Amino acid sequence: MDPDVPVALAGDSPYYRLQSSICVDEELDLLMLFGGFDQDDIIDDHVYLLDLKANKWLDSRKCGIFREGHSMTSLSSGSVLVYGGLAVDDQYHQHLAGQNAVLNGLPMLIYNMVDDVWTSPESRSPDNGSRLEPISISRHSTCLSRDRSKVYISGGYNVVIKEEPVNDLYCYEFATNKWDRRTFVSRFDHFVYESGNKIWSFGGLSKQMNHVKKISMFDLDNNAVGELKLSNMPKMLTGNHTYLKISDHKVLDIFTSQWSLDQETIKPSIGLFDLQKTKYIPLITGSLNLLTKFRWRHFFIHNDSLCMLGYPLTPETNDTSYDYRMTHLMKIPLANLGASTKTDTGSTDVTLLSSFHRLYNHNSFTDFRIVAINSFTRPEDDNDMYERSDPINVHKLVLITRWPYFKKLYESGMAESQLNEMFIPEPVGWVSRLVEYFYTNSIDNCTIDEMSGLLLLSEMYELSELKSMLLSQIYADGFKLNTILEIWKIAVYLDDPILRSNCESFIFQNWGKLVKTSSFKKLDKQYILRLFEGLDNESKIVSDEAMQRKVKFDDEPLSTVSSTYRRVSSRSPQSIIVEEDDPQLFSHSNQTVDEEMDEDDDEW
Template identity: 25%
Template sequence: MSDSASSPLDTSSPSSSSSTLATTPNLTHGDLRRSSYFSTACNNPYPTKATGISLSCSCLVNASVTVVPNYEDDKQPPNYVYVFGGFNLYTDEVYNDLYRLNVSEMKWEDVIYLKGSRPSKRTSHSASLWNQDKIIIFGGTDEQDLNCNDVIILDLKTMTWERPQVDGRIPLGRARHSATIYNDKLYIVGGYYTNSEEERNSVSPDVNCLNLQTWTWEEPITLIPRHSHVSFTYQNRLYVYGGYNEEMDREKSLVILDLRTQQVSKIEITSDSGPEMNGQHFAQIYWNQLVVVVTQSLKVETQEGSIGVWALDLDSLQWHQFEDGDRFVQGNWHYFAMAENCPRFFLFGIDERESDEYFSNVLSVDLQEYGLSRIQPPTIGWDFTRLLNDSSTSDFTIKSNEDGPHIHVHRIILLARWPHFSNMINSGMTESFNSTLTIPEPYAVVQAFVSYLYTDIIEGQLPIYTVADLMVLGNMYLIPRLTSLCCARLQENISIENVAKIYQCASVAGAHALKKRSMRYINTNFGPVSKTQGFRTLPKEILFDFLDSLPDKAKISVE
């Protein structure tokens, strides 16, 4: 996801300016002077004055704001905040200056000494952080009021501007879009583009994706027309929140693009607990929460509706309000900045309505004040994995009926996880005295089975044939969760080459729904399936079962 920023010309919507993350040197433990600023400045619950140079254009509009978190200790405030581009509210002059806020000292500095050629002057662009040490700038509107489509990188380690050579389906110039990076891909969502046929700016419905490993633009995906919004990713899905549609109506819906299937969903969330559609809305992802900050509008003298901090739980789609915004009325806030999954956001603005120093007043808010913190996922399965095959603590071994090493295991874990093992031990079978058990399956299947007993999951990289045999074991040993996990994996991965194997194992394991789906797949693709090794080596009883299941009037048609 990206950082969010907003400016006076877009005062009632999430900003199109965005950025992800970067890394810079950490503070030294011995620097007591700088450490004292953490308690007096960044951790001050009320607005703080920033010092240092004044930005060349104090009334800077539609610049990008990028937060650089402290990666070595996420409980500490971020290291830097970068500001790039924008234009003068009064003269319309466009800039390509770069500024940096030293967060620990709350001091602005002009970043002059940079290698490479600066990007052209621009506004309403995106600035997305990649691999913790690079800012990727895309698009924006230049001095001639033309929309840009170039890609420029700022390497934060060397402070060098770079221009990668891109190819593929290069998108038209874009402004007031959103940008987010996921799995080394830059997603550009919506925004304004110049419609050559109508010679005017139109709102794009597309998602354009740049592969950051190959620098190739992929085919665009049609989503919805949206500008001045926020986009982020969560669990292999791209989310779009807020902003405006083509008719300049404010959007309340949450639009979701499944990045695996490209299926689009649109959800209308109606709740008395959610934020009202008034004032300025800023947003950023914090693990499984969409944090929404609402401040007073800069375009009206009186504020209607509520201001404060809300969070939308992306798992339950429930809103929660955490603050009524009393602190926010102590200033007029022009910019918001927050790094993805960082527990702190910043508001930049002024403390007097007449002032033009848009970055002089800083409010730093720690989300952990509201009880919002990252809860680490359970690790007990991985903790047990460290014990697997540890001969120094093992008191039992399991082996396959084919050549392969013995697997060193622990009775107490198997007694808790495997009913068959418990029955075997309690009945006094020979294996309980020999402390060795042979499972009549290939070694890879036995290894995957024991791994499941220790971790409660099946590995993502297991071959489909191994998963199919593992499903049979789960059914034979009365472990329904294992059987269900294998069924789900097989349902997602049926192909010409493996469908015969899946049909065979589903028949043996009593997985009736999977068996029926496999049969329909074979019937639909009978020609290529019948030529596979898997189909031609089906056991006689399985093949006859398949043939007996065919309708009496079934026939083969040739296209």
């Protein structure tokens, strides 16, 4: 399966169900889809398994367990913890449940994907004798502890009382079957994960039915509750937010509209919460075809890729009234988003990297030379006459350890390995920075020209960690008027749809300013024509004054505009109010925003 290209799934694809849940077993390469209700409010009691290696849906399994608004957590060896949700256990459904009738009303279940067996673990109260049975809650959030010995269950709606979201934080220990309860935040439809012995909470709705913009934290050591505010936060968008943990301090924020009909005005987007940098970083903005031509319903991380499950859009698609089968899967390597999990530490041992760093700038014991082009610019493709640069002395051990391409070249016995010299027909400044990266695992103090060159080299030599590091830095710094065209040209050359779409979104939103820059005046005619390829039939040129009302140049992502919003479902307690704004202000990327805030929320 090619990255960034949706693939049609084999097998009998299931329909999308509201309030269904998924989880992935990394060991078995299986995705489990379960629960939710259809267009007639009928809850689906089938288990659907997707083989992520074969890209094929396996035969569905009818289980007689009815759930919606539940959570699912992958444990090990094919076991999945299914907790809470709105269960249907009346006489009719008990009859349908068959042998699983006794389990149907229980809040905590474990399903084994290998054996197709449902069980329910016993639970006990704390040692102090107080009775603490698990309550039935819906639209809550769960996460495992780092050692996977406990599961934490946060918030949600009490399915019996249904008055407001609860602020309970439950902890269940698998080895002892014991429960513990503490107090956190009142949330539902949110996301939690554990890191550093703290529980972090993102998004969701508060008891006032407002979208929560702040990040909350619960310290498991002392029961303290705190908040974290990030810089560069966008306005809260009305629609679906999916949060995915990719490392201890990085969380993806994936936004999609509630209905496919809204995608004309509410563009999907992907951003990154970086808790280490205390910053929100936009990763995908604008009208990327990979997002807008499909309706992506479920998102998950698998093999260091962002995976999306959904169906293609057609002019007849109307998922406000009808359910559609999830027939397609797309995998975007996290490196292509600048969000790879490998860049946090790199694939090379930290101690070894420290030793390499000390070798940098020292010619002692060097045993290999790299020669580049003695030029500040890249030569034309048809120009094979180069002025060679002075050699860059390096250590073969460093390159073999850090550069898979060089290792293959050296082991092949080619001329370079015999002569101990390699020629790279690229500007010497770029190649010098590449060598520095191999020694230091750093791109600090790189200019935009050097970063653009390294992007090209990372693609040429399949250095995904370097590419991720570069894109992360570019997105974190934000696009600038005087350098955006340089990055865009590299994106065009590399045929990178995500980077190109992001660049073009910024270019067209800042068109009035951009055309006055010296970099635009120097742009070749062929590139200007390529630039306009990204526009659709409805694109317009708007005045610079209109843009200034909504865009703060070079500082933050595009402000967004609002339109109408539809209710989620008759089962949902959610009620959203949005304001009308000027829908024609941006023809390239119009979005819906929800300006409502919690009473205790501060402005960013």
